[in-house]
Amino acid sequence: MKALILVVCLALPVSLAVADNQQRHAYFGDTHLHTSFSPDAGMAGTKVGPNDAYRFVLGETVTSSTGQEATISKPLDFVVIADHAENLGLADAIASADPGLLSDPFGKQLYDLVMAGKGIDAFNALVQKMAKGAEAKIKSESMLRNAWTKIMELADHYNDPGEFTAFIGYEWTSQPGGNNLHRVVVFRGNKASVEPVLPFSLFDSENVEDLWDYMAAYEKDTGGQVLAIPHNGNLSSGMMFAPQYQTTGQPIDKAYAENRSRWEPIVEVTQSKGTGEAHPFLSPDDKFADFEIVDTTNLGGTAQRTTDMIQYEYARSALKMGLEFDKTLGANPFKFGMVGSTDSHAGLPATREDNWWGKAPFLEPSPNRWKDVLIRSSLDPALDLTALQLAASGLAGVWAADNTREAIWDAMARREVFGTTGTRLQVRVFGGYDFGPDDLEGLDLAAKGYASGVPMGGDLAVAPEGNSPGFLVEAMRDPNGANLDRIQIVKGWLDTNGVSQEAVYDVVWSNPDTRKLDAEGNLPSVDSTVDEKEATYSNSIGAASLRGYWQDSTFDPDQSAFYYVRVMEIPTPRWLAYDRKNYDLYDEMPDDVRYSSQERAYSSPIWYSPR
Known part of the structure; x- marks a missing residue:
């Protein structure tokens, strides 16, 4: 150097x-927080729902999923509760015996397992079905609509312009072959502007181009505004920043580049499952490129990492590829800003090393959590994602004129943001x-x-x-x-x-x-x-x-x-x-x-x- x-x-x-x-202040928040409304979190034992999650980020003491008193070291300025769109509100629907849930065979199976005290069996059944894509869909309009309405209402309730910003959002959870292509979808407006649509999920399409079409239709039909934030790409088997269309496998063109830059102005570069800024294999002269690297497998634990994938997984490499595409296509698909967020599935987005409340309920503070496995591979224990690989990360920083939905969303859209670990x-x-x-x-x-x-x-x-x-x-x-x-x-x-x-x-x-x-x-x-x-x-x-x-x-x-x-x-x-x-x-x-x-x-x- x-x-x-x-x-x-x-x-x-x-x-x-x-x-x-x-006139622009630094505000800190989390754009990627899960609660019990996420089906994987709820089935895995998360008891902290959206209401208690808001209370926690505002500095109140709440009861964690393992019964401990939990408090954040310092309140956040903003948050996106981004529960998974796929079977949104499943645990809540089971608890309330939602009629739509009970009328669906798979929904009834999960309900019966939970009521019989076999929650872990219900979780495993859900995971197995999710690997088959749309087969896991529980056909319950009431379950989805009730959960989405509660999410929108709570966001409006806790949103306090000038003091605290609560965005309406969710996570689109495409994971073809176990490869992480997840995006957090963030709306700029309030419930009145968002309720004309339901969340677009993997069950609608696993292709990101279709998600962009959904976002474009939302803006056209409602006059609202929306953006998407890709996850860190280190568990995507080289798919997050791949140079091909996801739908056809054909090389990306100018239209793809313009759409991706338009709808995805920022990328999550660090979270608890690893930091995706740089990699020693790609940047051997950068002595700080080896920070919190998680690179043995994909998100599903279903594939071995190979070196040819790495260039399509890390932000610095993608930014460099963006320059090359801009020269050949006349548009840059990877022109993005960088943030950090937690991806907490415990509803407790604490990021201080001395006050980390874990990635999931079974990773909350305890003498044994260092032994736990977050994602267990069905193929090879060497592909497990273990607690020892996790980090207490990260946070999104924005430079905005005010602590409001409009000002912070606009800062994200113009990429005046930064990420911390x-x-x-x-x-x-x-x-x-x-x-x-x-x-x-x-x-x-x-x-x-x-x-x-x-x-x-x-x-x-x-x-x-x-x-x-x-x-x-x-x-x-x-x-x-x-x-x-x-x-x-x-x-x-x-x-x-x-x-x-x-x-x-x-x-x-x-x-x-x-x-x-x-x-x-x-x-x-x-x-x-x-x-x-x-x-x-x-x-x-x-x-x-x-x-x-x-x-x-x-x-x-x-x-x-x-x-x-x-x-x-x-x-x-x-x-x-x-x-x-x-x-x-x-x-x-x-x-x-x-x-x-x-x-x-x-x-x-x-x-x-x-x-």
Whole structure:
């Protein structure tokens, strides 16, 4: 990694984190939360329904599915309760003996099993049927309509403009062959604007092109607005960012590229089942590319991972492919911003390592959860997805004028968003041709950034002759979290042969008096204060904030490019270290487990096109 132009970091008080926001504030939320209304969660024992999930994210204490008192460390600013559309509200329908459920043979089978105290058998029967697609559909209009009405009503009830945003949404759960193609569908409006439609599910179609058609018809027929957020692609067997149409297998064309960019402006890049920013196989020169990698199988545990799939599963690779498609098709299918979210199926979206309430009810805090298996493969135990592979991640950050549905949804649509691995650190980046080191002085970085450049998610204008873009970057640590290690810029570009390339640059870092770039432009690692045995760390190293300026001296105005920011915290303990300490598991838990890591944030890119 080679440094181009950089400046020494400026340490700013954490209290200034929102002082220079130019009327846009950083809000943190979860765009991917499941409750007992999701059939898999409900059948697996989740008792936290949408109402209690809202209470939890607002800071109230609720009773978890395992009977524990659960409280989030800090309330969220917004949430999308995104229960699976397929057999939505199944557990609730069983509890209320929904007539439509009882009139369906499969629904009656599940009801009888649960009433007989055989909930695990009901769950297994559901999973087996879901593997066959539409065969799992319970033909109950009342079950779906009742659940969807409750979801819309609760979202409107808890939505409090200016204070808290509750979006109406759901998850479309396409999983052909066990490969994860899931999308969270997020509506901008209220119940009145959404109730003309029911959720579009796998039972309607497993093809994403049909989902886009549903979204287009919704906007045309109602005047509302809607977007979709693909999951992290690491469990998709190379399908999430594949270069072919899902329906026909034919190479994607300009129409596909325009539709995907239109309906899917952001992508989930980190969640509990792994982080999908980069992979060591694809980025061998990036020493931070190995973070929370989960890559042995697909979501169903039905296929062995092969290296030829990996390039179609990770966000950085997809962003690079997007440049290539833009050159050949005249449109970029993978022009997306990046967020993080939890994908919690426990209704409890806590992301702090010391307060993680697990991915599912059986992964709530307990002395034995580290031994559990989240997804058990029917083919080979080596393909199991285990608790040891999971992370307490992640969060979506948005830069919006207000905490309202309209402002936050609009920020997602314009890609002015960032993702974190669970911490609430803030990151900002502006790109333009009129910036310089002097713009780091004072408190008006955002004012200068918006006035003379574009924020994350934006597009640079065509470069003036003889000029190259410069970037103002800033990060503020989580006020209740760890100090910062460094800010990096990740650049992707097309070379003269039209082949995408990448590079990672250290722009600004903590302790610059003692940490220097070596001859190859590499920065020494930050020290670690983590005591893994005691699950502690100290903010005696690192910086509370970092601010820097970087100019791309290798810029070629004839080459397309993107730039995004990655912010690294100093090392901190993982949830496994806290569990080992809290439950005194020193003699039980294995030594070859990572008990600490460096949490981080990813900004959405800024793009440059010579057109």
